[in-house]
Each structure stands twice: as structure tokens, then as C-alpha cells.
Amino acid sequence: MFIKENFKMALDSIFANKMRSFLTMLGIIIGIASVIAILAVGNGAADEITTTFSELGATTISLNANDPDQSGDLITNDDLNVLKDSIEEIRYISPNEQMNGTVSSEDEARQTVVSYGTPDLQFVSQMMSSTLVEGRYFNQVDFDEAQDVAVIDEDGADALFGRVDVVGEMIRVSVAQSQMNLRIVGVVEGSFADMQGAFDTSQIPLFVAMPHSTLSNQVPQLAGMDSVIIEVETTEQIDPVSSQVVRLLELRHNSVGDNVYNATNFLQALDQVNNVLSLFINFIAAVAAIALLVGGIGVMNIMLVSVTERTREIGTRKALGATTRTILIQFLMESIILSLIGGMIGLTIGIILSNIIAGALNIVPIFTMGSVALVLVFSTAVGVFFGIYPARKAANLNPIDALRFE
Amino acid sequence: MIEITDIEKIYKMGGETVKALNKVSLSIQEGEYTSIMGPSGSGKSTLMNILGLLDRFDSGRYMLNGTDVSGLSDSELAKIRNKEIGFVFQSFNLMARMNVLENVMLPLVYGKVPYKERRERAIEALEKVGLGDRLEHLTNEISGGQKQRVAIARAIVNRPSVLMADEPTGNLDSKTTLDIMRIFQELNSEGTTIVMVTHEPEMAKYSKRIVHFRDGVIIKDEELTPELLPEREVE
Ligand SMILES: Nc1ncnc2c1ncn2[C@@H]1O[C@H](COP(=O)(O)OP(=O)(O)O)[C@@H](O)[C@H]1O
Ligand SMILES: [Mg+2]
Numbered sequence: 163m164f165i166k167e168n169f170k171m172a173l174d175s176i177f178a179n180k181m182r183s184f185l186t187m188l189g190i191i192i193g194i195a196s197v198i199a200i201l202a203v204g205n206g207a208a209d210e211i212t213t214t215f216s217e218l219g220a221t222t223i224s225l226n227a228n229d230p231d232q233s234g235d236l237i238t239n240d241d242l243n244v245l246k247d248s249i250e251e252i253r254y255i256s257p258n259e260q261m262n263g264t265v266s267s268e269d270e271a272r273q274t275v276v277s278y279g280t281p282d283l284q285f286v287s288q289m290m291s292s293t294l295v296e297g298r299y300f301n302q303v304d305f306d307e308a309q310d311v312a313v314i315d316e317d318g319a320d321a322l323f324g325r326v327d328v329v330g331e332m333i334r335v336s337v338a339q340s341q342m343n344l345r346i347v348g349v350v351e352g353s354f355a356d357m358q359g360a361f362d363t364s365q366i367p368l369f370v371a372m373p374h375s376t377l378s379n380q381v382p383q384l385a386g387m388d389s390v391i392i393e394v395e396t397t398e399q400i401d402p403v404s405s406q407v408v409r410l411l412e413l414r415h416n417s418v419g420d421n422v423y424n425a426t427n428f429l430q431a432l433d434q435v436n437n438v439l440s441l442f443i444n445f446i447a448a449v450a451a452i453a454l455l456v457g458g459i460g461v462m463n464i465m466l467v468s469v470t471e472r473t474r475e476i477g478t479r480k481a482l483g484a485t486t487r488t489i490l491i492q493f494l495m496e497s498i499i500l501s502l503i504g505g506m507i508g509l510t511i512g513i514i515l516s517n518i519i520a521g522a523l524n525i526v527p528i529f530t531m532g533s534v535a536l537v538l539v540f541s542t543a544v545g546v547f548f549g550i551y552p553a554r555k556a557a558n559l560n561p562i563d564a565l566r567f568e
Numbered sequence: 569m570i571e572i573t574d575i576e577k578i579y580k581m582g583g584e585t586v587k588a589l590n591k592v593s594l595s596i597q598e599g600e601y602t603s604i605m606g607p608s609g610s611g612k613s614t615l616m617n618i619l620g621l622l623d624r625f626d627s628g629r630y631m632l633n634g635t636d637v638s639g640l641s642d643s644e645l646a647k648i649r650n651k652e653i654g655f656v657f658q659s660f661n662l663m664a665r666m667n668v669l670e671n672v673m674l675p676l677v678y679g680k681v682p683y684k685e686r687r688e689r690a691i692e693a694l695e696k697v698g699l700g701d702r703l704e705h706l707t708n709e710i711s712g713g714q715k716q717r718v719a720i721a722r723a724i725v726n727r728p729s730v731l732m733a734d735e736p737t738g739n740l741d742s743k744t745t746l747d748i749m750r751i752f753q754e755l756n757s758e759g760t761t762i763v764m765v766t767h768e769p770e771m772a773k774y775s776k777r778i779v780h781f782r783d784g785v786i787i788k789d790e791e792l793t794p795e796l797l798p799e800r801e802v803e
Contacts, residue, residue, distance in 0.1 A: 167677050174665045478661040481622060482722070483650020483678035485643040562623040565657070 172496040175468070176503070186464040187504030189457025190544060194505050194537050196450035198512025201536075202527035203519050204443035208436055210525045215432040216397075222286070223392040223404050225425050227411075236422060237387045239305075239375060241411060242280060245392075248410065251403050254282035254393040257374055260289065261384070263337035265314075265370055267322040273367040274318075276337050278374045278384075281305055286391040290315055290350055290369045297329035297348035300373050304347070308375040312344035316352030318368035335370060340381045344372060392425075400427050454540065457504065458548040465497050465552035476556050477564025490557035497549025498542055505541030509534065569729060569761060570596040570619060575628035577614050577784075588614040589625070590784040596763060598729070601756040601794070603772035604765045606781030612765045613734055615781070619763060620653050620732045621645045633729060650679050654723030656733035660715045662707040668694065668718050669703040675726045693721040697751055713744030720751055730761040737771065749774045750797045 176183045227236035237257075246255050256279035265274040277289050284292040284299045290313075292299075300311045312333060319328045328346050335342050353369060378385035394403050404425035412418045469476070476489055484492075513529065520527040577589040588611045596602055604612050617623040618630065621637060630637050633652065637645070649655075654675075662671050672690040681689070694700050697717040707715060716736060723731050733752075737745040753774060756762050764775060772778050773795050780788035 178665050474661065475663065478657075478663070479674070479678075480646065481620070481649060481655045481661075482675045483646050483726075485646040485678075487643070488678065560623075562617050565622065565661070 168492055168495045169499070171492060172499045175496055176500055182464065183500060183503075186460050186500060187457070187507065189453060189460045190501055190504030190541060191457070191508040191511060193450055193452075193454030193457050194508025194541065195512040195515055196453060197447050197540075198509055198529075198533055198537065199516040199519060200443060200446045200450060201533045202512070202516035202529050203523070203525070204439065204446075205528040205530065206516075206520050206525040207523070208439050208443075209528055211435055211439070212432060215428050215435075220397045220429060221394050221400065223394065223400055223407070223425050223427050225390040225392060225404075225407060225411075225423065227388045228422050228424070229386070229388045235386055236415060237390055237411070239280075239378075241414060242390065244414070245407055245410060249403060249406050251394045251399045252392055252407075253395060254285040254391075256280040256282040256286050256391055257387045257389065258283065258287050258289075258391045259374075259387070259389070261337045262367070263335060265318070265322065265336075265368055266334045267331070270322045272318075272321055274335065274370050275367050276335060276377075277369065277371045278377045279371075280374065282393075283371060284313075284350075286393055287371070290371055291353065293351040295349050295351055296327055297346070299348050299350075300371070305373040305375050308373065308379050310342060310344050310376055311347045311372065313348045313350060313371045314346060315350050315369050318352075318370065319346075319349050320352070321368060333370070335372070337377075338381050338384065342372075342376070342380045344370075344376075397429065400429065454544060458501070458544040461497055461501055461504075461544065462548035462552060464500075465493065465549055466555070468496075469493065469552050469556040472556075473559065473564045473567040476559050477561050477567065480559070480561035481565065486557045489559075490553050493553035493556045494546065494549050497553065498545030501541040501545030501549075502538070505537045508541075509537050569598045569633055570594070570763075571629075571631040572619070573629045575615075575618060575630065576626045577611075577618065577623075578626050588784050589618070591628070592784070592786060593628075594779065594786065594789075596730075596761065598761055599756075599759060600777060601752070601762045601775040602764070602777045602779060603775040604763065604779050604781060605767060605769070605772050608767065610781040611784040612767075612781055614784075616732055616734045616763070616765050620655060621649050646678075650675055651726060652729045654726065654728040654731045656716070656719050656723050656731065656736045658735040658738040660707075660712075660719050660739075662715055662718055662722075664707060666707070667703065668699065668705050668707065668710070671707060671718055672721045672725050675722060679726055690721070690725055693725040694718070696724070696755075697721045711744075712740055713747055716740060716744070716748055717751065720748070720755075724755065724760065728760075730763060731755065732763050734765045735767070736764065737766075745771070746797065753794070753797055 229236050242255050246252050258277070258279055261276045263274055263276050264271055266272070275289065277283060277287055279287070281299060281301050295316060299313055304311050312335065314333070316326050319326050322333065323331060326349055328349060331346050333344055333346060335344055392403065392407065394400060404427070408423045408425055411423050412420070415422070479489060516527040573593045574591045575589050576587065576591055579586040579588055592615060604615065606612050618625050632648065637648070663674065669687070669690055672693055673686045676686040676689060691700065691703065694703065697720050699714060699717050699721065702710060702714065707718065737748050740748065749771060752762055752764070766772055774797065776792065776794050778790050778792060779786055
């Protein structure tokens with residue numbers, strides 16, 4: 163039997179009963195459309211999250227020391243210098259810690275968040291902009307000599323002094339019951355520059371950054387660190403650098419194998435988020451697959467009706483020389499084409515639907531060749547699986563019984 | 569060509585058994601035009617279905633063109649039906665969604681004949697039954713007599729060795745009945761072997777031989793000189 167004739171016959175019989183064929187396909191259309199929409203929107207969301215995370219820190223390692231007795235000497239400023247000198251891939255290394263306190267000029271006192279670290283703090287901290295508008299950031303010399311210097315942002319300068327060119331002015335910072343007089347060496351871009359007038363910024367704490375060494379001298383209980391941020395050049399360096407850092411610290415602190423240090427990164431967190439997300443996507447897709455299953459049962463039902471209705475036709479075809487196999491292929495072809503057309507309509511609706519949903523969620527839907535292939539394979543499979551029983555029923559009819567059927 | 573010996577066919581309905589054919593023996597030669605007559609329920613259709621390889625029998629022997637058909641598989645039987653036997657049914661049994669030409673081409677599709685040849689042969693067969701100008705019509709757009717002529721074209725398109733017709737004019741009026749009888753005579757005069765079931769002597773008189781049936785047995789087998797119908801006038 164020629165494929166072309168079979169194909170035409172299947173189409174003829176599908177189009178002869180347009181409404182019925184459409185209703186039969188409905189389950190498949192709904193199933194495929196939901197699967198496509200869920201996959202496209204889900205993948206779009208996953209991609210959005212990945213991009214956001216990567217911008218945040220695809221090259222960032224977060225090093226933590228497990229310090230149950232708060233000894234505070236598991237990571238020292240010396241360690242940071244040694245790490246930076248001996249591991250070439252490390253671009254920046256700094257603790258990134260904050261303390262709440264107050265900051266005052268002669269005229270004004272305000273709540274503040276004090277960030278402290280190495281001069282690399284400017285590159286690893288998300289707290290303050292690293293774009294200078296006045297002066298300079300505190301540098302290695304300031305750090306090594308524990309100079310009493312600080313960097314504030316434009317908003318802080320404005321709040322304390324009423325102007326921005328405040329390099330050389332003194333501020334008084336108090337944290338943990340200790341007071342420090344610090345000289346401003348630089349002013350960075352204001353954090354709320356673009357929110358001017360939006361709301362009362364006087365209630366928002368100011369931002370101050372200073373060398374960790376200076377703070378350690380003045381406030382000995384803050385000398386220790388238990389977490390450090392390390393920036394490397396590329397994502398690929400994250401794993402090797404992480405293990406080098408941990409090994410070196412273990413050697414320096416005689417704690418090999420004690421599991422004191424561990425290095426994590428955003429990518430691991432990202433993996434976790436993506437795992438949860440894909441679990442969720444798969445769950446919803448499974449629910450949609452049940453709709454497909456119901457659609458398949460619909461196909462089987464209609465094919466069974468069709469076989470009964472066309473019993474005499476089948477008998478006639480057999481009288482004219484159709485074999486069991488020919489009839490089997492004819493009916494199987496019909497259910498496959500029915501499912502495939504349903505799948506195509508579902509695919510189209512799914513694409514439209516995911517653009518609407520993704521538009522509302524402000525993400526870009528992602529259609530993979532995989533999901534299109536999935537639709538084709540799945541609808542064909544539904545057609546074969548649910549078509550085989552009715553087709554066999556038709557094919558195995560005895561010619562004379564079929565011809566006599568009323 | 570057709571040679572059956574002691575064919576028996578038994579139907580079981582619940583507890584009852586009906587012997588539809590009781591040791592029937594019959595032989596039909598190439599070029600014959602045979603009518604099978606008998607009252608309703610006498611076993612004519614049962615015999616026809618067995619001769620046409622649509623049904624199996626319980627005992628006896630059936631040789632078709634020298635082949636014992638009782639040992640053949642379903643698909644071998646399908647192939648023989650396609651190549652050697654042309655059927656004309658009382659209720660036409662045309663494919664409703666196909667046009668006239670496609671209906672006639674269908675046996676050639678199953679016979680794996682390429683499209684071009686299929687079309688040529690189907691048109692040739694349709695011209696033979698006087699429907700060369702109705703190729704694209706759907707089967708619900710033509711009259712009963714025309715439908716049966718399409719069915720005849722379909723039956724002869726694969727040049728079978730025998731044409732089998734079970735009450736072919738049962739659903740037709742007397743004028744179209746004569747048209748069909750005329751076509752049968754023409755086909756037979758060109759060499760087609762025909763076996764026709766009928767219960768009307770009016771029809772049987774156009775054939776060359778009448779086999780009389782009653783209660784599953786042949787009661788009379790007569791040769792006759794057929795009454796010739798006039799040539800078909802051009803429509
Ligand atoms: N499928 C069947 N099941 C049971 N009995 C049948 C069946 N087909 C025919 N018969 C019986 O076999 C006998 C012969 O039937 P049939 O060959 O159709 O007769 P005819 O064509 O001469 O009218 C009848 O008694 C009929 O009732
Ligand atoms: Mg009958």
C-alpha cells in the first residue's frame with residue numbers, strides 16, 4: 163500500500179468529520195499547549211535567574227571558617243595577603259562585613275552601616291558604589307599602616323556636610339561602644355542619587371567604608387574574620403581556586419582534614435535554585451501530560467467509533483484486496499495524523515500562550531528544538547499507542563462479517 | 569477454473585446448527601455466465617462468499633485456477649481476491665468520500681499499480697460501463713444505476729478471471745436492471761467469466777447456465793441459450 167494514498171485517505175476521513183475530529187484533538191491540543199507553554203516559560207525563568215546570578219557573582223567565591231568558639235583568628239589579614247600573593251587567579255580578596263553604628267560631623271549625627279575590609283572591598287562589596295566622585299579609595303598603604311581613613315558616599319557627604327567635596331574632612335564613627343576619628347579620603351557615587359525626593363532619605367542609614375586593619379586596632383573584638391569574599395577571573399577558576407584556598411589555609415592553621423574552611427559560590431546556589439525550579443517545571447509538565455493521556459483516550463474512543471461506523475467499508479476494502487496489514491496501517495495512520503495535527507495546533511497555541519504569560523512575567527520564553535521534537539514524538543506516540551487497538555480491531559475483522567454488518 | 573467438491577458450511581446459532589451448504593459440488597469453466605437461483609435462505613450467498621474467498625468452509629475442497637485455497641493464509645487470500653475476483657454487491661459498497669475515478673482505482677492501489685497506469689486503466693473500465701464522463705463526481709451525486717456501473721468498473725478494473733455478483737440489481741428499477749444485464753452480457757462476450765446470484769428468473773434468462781438451489785443443495789443445473797439484449801444506445 164502506498165504511503166501517499168494512505169495519507170490522503172486519512173486526511174479525507176479526518177476532514178469529513180471536522181467538528182468531531184477537532185473535539186477528539188482537544189485533549190491533545192490542551193495537553194501539548196500546556197506542556198509547551200510550561201517548558202518555554204519555565205526555561206525562560208530559569209535563564210533569567212541564571213543571568214541574574216551570573217551578573218551577581220559567577221566568579222565569586224565565598225570562604226567561610228567554622229569558628230564555634232569565636233576565636234576570630236581562623237582567617238587573618240596575613241592570610242589574605244599570602245593567599246593573594248600565592249594564588250595568581252585571585253583578583254580581589256576581602257572580608258565583606260558590616261556593623262551598625264553612628265557617624266557624625268560637627269553639625270550632624272546619623273545612623274550608619276560601616277563596611278570594612280581590604281582595599282579590594284570596593285570591588286567585592288555590593289553595599290556601596292565603587293565609582294569615585296571625589297578623592298580616592300583607601301589603599302594598600304592605608305591598610306598596612308592601619309591609617310584612620312574612610313570613604314563615604316555622596317548622600318552621606320551631603321547629609322553630614324551639606325556638600326560633596328568633603329575629602330580631608332574628619333568624621334567620628336562609633337561602633338560597638340568604640341569611637342574613631344577618621345579622615346575622609348574619597349567620596350563614591352550616592353546610593354540613592356536616582357531616588358532624590360522619592361521619600362525621606364534622612365531615615366536611611368549612611369554608608370561608610372574603612373580598612374579592616376584600622377578597625378581591628380580600635381575595636382579588638384572585631385579583629386577576627388570568619389568569612390571572606392574572593393573574586394577570580396573566570397567561572398572555570400572557581401573550583402580549583404576554592405580548593406587551593408582551603409588547602410593553603412588548612413596548612414597555615416594546622417587544621418588539615420578538620421573541615422574548618424569551606425568555599426562556596428553562587429553557582430552552587432544557582433544549581434540549587436535551578437534544581438527546585440526544574441522539579442517544579444517537571445511536576446507541572448507531568449500534570450499537563452495527564453491531559454495528553456486523556457486526549458489519547460479520546461483519540462482511541464473516536465477511532466473505535468470510527469471502526470464500527472466503517473465496518474462495511476473495511477469489509478469492502480478487504481473484498482477488493484486489502485490485507486490485514488493494509489487496514490492496520492490505514493487506521494493507525496489516521497490516528498497518528500489526528501494526534502499530529504492536534505500536536506501542531508497545540509504547539510501553535512502553546513507558543514502564543516507562553517508569549518502572553520512570559521510577557522506578563524517580564525521574561526523571555528525559550529523554545530528549544532527539544533520541546534518541538536518532544537511534541538512530534540509525543541503526539542506520534544499517542545497516536546500509535548491509542549490507535550493500535552482500534553486499528554487492530556479493524557484489521558482483524560473477518561471480511562464477510564464486516565460486509566454483512568448493518 | 570472453479571472446481572468445488574462436497575463443500576459444507578455449517579452456521580451455529582446458539583444451540584442450533586444450520587447446514588447452509590450440504591456437500592455442494594460445482595465446476596465453472598472459463599468464459600461461462602452462470603446464474604445461481606433459488607429461494608431466499610437456500611444458501612446462494614453463502615456459496616457466493618465461499619467462491620469469492622470472503623468466507624471459509626467447514627469441509628470439502630475448492631480448487632481455483634488449479635490452486636487448493638483451503639491452505640492459504642489470510643493475506644494470500646486477499647491477494648487472490650485482488651487479482652482474480654471482481655465483486656459486485658447488491659448495495660454497491662462504494663467509498664462515500666471518494667470520487668468515481670478514485671473508487672475504481674482502489675483495487676489497483678491494493679494491487680500496487682503505479683498511479684499513471686491506475687488512472688488509465690480505471691478510465692478505460694469506466695468507459696466500458698458508459699461512465700467515462702463522470703470521473704470526478706462523488707458517489708452521492710450519481711444515480712443508483714450509475715453507482716452499480718461504477719461498482720462493475722471497479723470489479724473489472726484489475727482484469728479478474730471471474731466477476732461475482734450477488735443480487736446486483738436487487739436495489740435497482742427495471743430499466744436500470746436491463747442496463748446492468750446488458751453490460752454483463754457485453755463483458756461476457758468479451759471473455760469475462762461471470763457468476764451471478766439472483767432469485768428472479770427474469771434476470772437469469774440472460775445468462776448461459778442456471779444452477780438451481782434449495783436448502784443448501786443443487787437441485788438442477790441447466791444450460792440455456794441466453795436471450796440477447798440489444799446493443800446499448802449512446803446516452
Ligand atoms: N452469519 C450467519 N449466521 C447464521 N446463519 C446464517 C448466517 N448467514 C446465513 N445463515 C443461514 O444460512 C442459510 C443460507 O443463507 P444465505 O446463504 O444468506 O441464503 P440466500 O442468499 O440464498 O438467501 C440461511 O438459513 C441463513 O439463515
Ligand atoms: Mg443472499
